[in-house]
């Protein structure tokens with residue numbers, strides 16, 4: 001595909017699969033990690049993609065990471081805002097600090113990344129931004145109020161931004177995963193995972209590669225007339 005790609009949150013899970021897929025397809029890839037430095041280094045050795053440290057909660061950290069990525073890549077054709085954190089519990093038990101951490105990571109971080117990457121895309125009149133929502137941002141999940149609110153915000157941001165920057169030749173789409181087998185769901189019991197799989201028309205949970213492949217499609221010229229869309233990758237659990 002030969003594009004210059006910045007993947008935010010590429011050290012593990014879905015983001016790491018995206019790094020593998022884009023790198024294998026001939027793209028130049030920079031990805032960010034936050035805590036998983038060892039995993040990021042292993043991924044660099046495996047794929048040749050370049051890791052950069054970034055905490056999306058902090059605007060300065062994002063600005064520095066985007067500057068480094070731009071330095072490595074020359075320019076950024078594709079931005080994938082994949083970093084995320086989940087939270088489970090009754091809304092009455094969510095502390096203010098945890099609420100802020102989820103909103104800062106899952107929603108504000110997306111804004112910080114886009115704000116830093118967009119001006120150069122607008123100047124070039126070309127670019128592609130992929131956000132990562134969640135089926136819970138579409139439907140709401142009991143005991144995941146902060147996460148659902150943040151991901152619903154990401155979906156609204158995606159649609160609004162697609163309208164704003166479409167005339168500048170920039171496409172913005174949201175990939176909205178269902179239950180995917182990554183560390184994010186490690187705290188679920190086998191019974192919980194089985195119950196979700198049983199409710200899913202395709203009768204299973206998803207593989208991170210299945211999400212990364214949709215990211216690749218949305219980043220490619222094969223999706224040149226698609227913008228402002230929320231693409232569910234959920235086995236039919238949300239229809």
Ligand code: NDP
Nearest residue numbers: 009011012013014034035036055056083084134180182184
């Ligand atoms: P993982 O927990 O496996 O990976 C999360 C990634 O986000 C890691 O690379 C992590 O970096 C990065 N990250 C977390 N916090 C920060 C931060 N403050 N600053 C920068 N990077 C950060 O999650 P998944 O791969 O499962 O999830 C990827 C995306 O998909 C998320 O946005 C998630 O909400 C969404 N999603 C996932 C679903 C699932 O079932 N797995 C379902 C629906 C949506 P590091 O490890 O270096 O700290």
